[in-house]
Amino acid sequence: DGGITQSPKYLFRKEGQNVTLSCEQNLNHDAMYWYRQDPGQGLRLIYYSQIVNDFQKGDIAEGYSVSREKKESFPLTVTSAQKNPTAFYLCASRVAGAHTGELFFGEGSRLTVL
Amino acid sequence: AQSVSQHNHHVILSEAASLELGCNYSYGGTVNLFWYVQYPGQHLQLLLKYFSGDPLVKGIKGFEAEFIKSKFSFNLRKPSVQWSDTAEYFCAVILNNAGNMLTFGGGTRLMVKP
Numbered sequence: 001d002g003g004i005t006q007s008p009k010y011l012f013r014k015e016g017q018n019v020t021l022s023c024e025q026n027l028n029h030d031a032m033y034w035y036r037q038d039p040g041q042g043l044r045l046i047y048y049s050q051i052v053n054d055f056q057k058g059d060i061a062e063g064y065s066v067s068r069e070k071k072e073s074f075p076l077t078v079t080s081a082q083k084n085p086t087a088f089y090l091c092a093s094r095v096a097g098a099h100t101g102e103l104f105f106g107e108g109s110r111l112t113v114l
Numbered sequence: 115a116q117s118v119s120q121h122n123h124h125v126i127l128s129e130a131a132s133l134e135l136g137c138n139y140s141y142g143g144t145v146n147l148f149w150y151v152q153y154p155g156q157h158l159q160l161l162l163k164y165f166s167g168d169p170l171v172k173g174i175k176g177f178e179a180e181f182i183k184s185k186f187s188f189n190l191r192k193p194s195v196q197w198s199d200t201a202e203y204f205c206a207v208i209l210n211n212a213g214n215m216l217t218f219g220g221g222t223r224l225m226v227k228p
Contacts, residue, residue: 033216040123042204042220058215090158102148102160103206103216 002027006091006106013078013085013113021076021109023091030096032074033103036060037088046089049074050096078111086113118207120219127195128227135190135222137179137205147188148206148216149179158204164188175199197228 004025013019025032031050035043045058049068063082068074074093078085088110092103117140127133139145149161162173169181179190188205205219 035218040220042120043206043218045215045217048215056215092158102163103150103158105158107157 004091004093004104004106006089006109009107009109011109011111013111015113016080018077018079019085019111021078021089021091021111023074023076023106024072025074025091025093025104026072027093027104028071029093029104030071031094032068033092033094034058034064034066034074034076035090035092037090037108043090046076085111087111118205118217118219120203120205120222122222123220124223124225126225126227129197130194131226133190133192133195133199133224135203135205135224137188137190137219139186139188139205139207139217141207142186146208147179147181148208149173149177149188149190150204150206150218151201152204153201161190161203195224195226197226200224200226 007022033048034046037043044060046064047055047058047066049055052068052071055066055068063079065077088108090108091106094103119138121136147164150158151161152158161177162171164171164181172178177192179188181188202221202223204221206216208216
């Protein structure tokens, strides 16, 4: 079955540690996204990538980093510089270009900083 | 920067009541518009989308939305809600000339009382 796989589902981290969230898709989509979901604030865009080896900052990129070495993979690193990292993180993908289809989402990763 | 506003953060309805959730965006150019739904414990999924043509769009589960360009709005409606419609609803916008950047509203949490 095609889809987006995020791992881990739950992650606990001590302050000052970096952590990497995995996102893999087998939908052959060009564009991939990372969103952060907080109660009452909806989804806010962290980073997105339209093609391999290219990515752009979203609205709240500070304290995060990404890479896009392969079309299927778009890992997100939450660094120690992120001041409020406890959140639910969603990865998504879609076919690139105008008038294209919907976003497909993974099941999310919940990060808790202790 | 573009923005998407959902004015109702929490809505409580009884079964069989009619629903209308507001969505306004701040950009005057060509847009693609979406409504996504997140049922409790499930991942985000597409409810309906507007790209062009008939401004009244019908989606799954009896939902519809109307694009009113002059009002920069894309409100979601359902004539008669069911308990199973309890979920969080997100409006989202892509600007056709802004790459693949999709911006979400803050979400509306709907609770339907049986």
